[in-house]
Amino acid sequence: MQPTPNPNAIKFVIDRLVWEQPLSFFDAEAARSYPLASKLFTIPGVCGLLFLGDFITVSKQPEAEWASIKRNVRRILAGQG
Numbered sequence: 001m002q003p004t005p006n007p008n009a010i011k012f013v014i015d016r017l018v019w020e021q022p023l024s025f026f027d028a029e030a031a032r033s034y035p036l037a038s039k040l041f042t043i044p045g046v047c048g049l050l051f052l053g054d055f056i057t058v059s060k061q062p063e064a065e066w067a068s069i070k071r072n073v074r075r076i077l078a079g080q081g
Helices: 035-040 064-078
Strands: 011-012 017-026 046-053 055-060
Touching: 011 064, 035 046, 035 064, 055 064
Parallel strands: none
Antiparallel strands: 011 055, 017 046, 046 055
16 A cells, blocks of 8 residues: 555555556446446445556545554455455
C-alpha cells in the first residue's frame, strides 16, 4: 500500500497487470462487467476505483475507516474474497 495526496485514497500495488490503460469506476453499477471491481465495491465505504498497470487506487467515503477497507481489499486481491 502507498499513500496518495488524497487522504481518502490509497494505492495498492500488486504483482500482476491489472489494466493497461486507466480504467476508473465511480460506483458499483459502472463496475458490474468487471469481476474484480465488482468485488471491491462490495466493501463498505469504497466509493471509487482506478485500475492502471500493476496498481489499484481505492477511494473511500470520507466517514469510512481505513482499517476494515484495507483488510478486505487485501483479502480480495489475494483471491480469498
